[in-house]
Amino acid sequence: QSALTQPASVSGSPGQSITISCTGSSSDIGNYNYVSWYQQHPGKAPQLIIYDVYSRPSGVSDRFSGSKSGNTASLTISGLQPDDEAHYHCSSYTIITRLFGGGTKLTVL
Amino acid sequence: QVQLQESGPGLVKPSETLSLTCAVSGASVITPKWWSWVRQPPGKGLEWIGDIYRGGTTNFNPSLKSRVTISVDESNNQLSLKLSSVTDADTAVYYCARPRSDNGDYGFGYWGQGILVTVSS
Numbered sequence: 023q024s025a026l027t028q029p030a031s032v033s034g035s036p037g038q039s040i041t042i043s044c045t046g047s048s049s050d051i052g053n054y055n056y057v058s059w060y061q062q063h064p065g066k067a068p069q070l071i072i073y074d075v076y077s078r079p080s081g082v083s084d085r086f087s088g089s090k091s092g093n094t095a096s097l098t099i100s101g102l103q104p105d106d107e108a109h110y111h112c113s114s115y116t117i118i119t120r121l122f123g124g125g126t127k128l129t130v131l
Numbered sequence: 132q133v134q135l136q137e138s139g140p141g142l143v144k145p146s147e148t149l150s151l152t153c154a155v156s157g158a159s160v161i162t163p164k165w166w167s168w169v170r171q172p173p174g175k176g177l178e179w180i181g182d183i184y185r186g187g188t189t190n191f192n193p194s195l196k197s198r199v200t201i202s203v204d205e206s207n208n209q210l211s212l213k214l215s216s217v218t219d220a221d222t223a224v225y226y227c228a229r230p231r232s233d234n235g236d237y238g239f240g241y242w243g244q245g246i247l248v249t250v251s252s
Binding site: 025056058060067068069070072073074077079111113115118119120121122123124125 | 167169175176177178179182190192193226231236237238239240242243244245
């Protein structure tokens with residue numbers, strides 16, 4: 023099985039918005055609304071920031087939003103803040119498997 | 132507050148079996164819809180190892196399926212992972228994870244802090 027495809031890195035300035043893509047296939051992202059996103063700071067465990075494509079857990083800033091079109095899911099972070107600098111991972115769930123993307127390093131300039 | 136804590140040997144020899152446990156506090160290990168193990172090789176992305184569902188059904192990463200066992204220990208309120216015939220490629224931080232609520236979505240809402248396991252002779 024192939025991992026999901028994410029850009030290796032993205033960057034933005036404080037206050038700007040960025041979008042991270044996560045491309046799968048019609049067997050995973052394209053056919054299931056079970057895409058989740060995780061923020062991971064160095065040396066820490068990942069933290070769930072988006073689940074079921076669009077939903078945010080309580081306590082997660084509304085600056086984080088998720089979407090999906092076809093086989094590609096996206097995470098948008100608006101109003102970039104210095105603490106947003108981290109790695110971001112996407113994941114998809116199907117009834118037989120889970121996949122992760124390779125992770126994207128976000129740099130806040 | 133649900134808390135997860137992985138434990139086990141930090142060093143395993145090649146060809147041996149890696150055995151980890153995930154101690155659960157603040158909740159029962161048998162009530163979530165599913166549990167997962169996820170790993171992360173140093174400097175790399177996350178890799179799903181496998182799931183165990185309420186009732187005992189399991190799903191595994193096809194690349195690891197022949198070597199993985201995941202089980203729930205209700206008496207000790209913990210989750211376990213066994214990975215046999217390890218090689219250098221199995222060196223990673225290993226995490227246990229579960230959903231935010233017992234009957235919730237399929238996102239990894241709770242994570243343990245992770246444990247680094249190094250495979251080396």
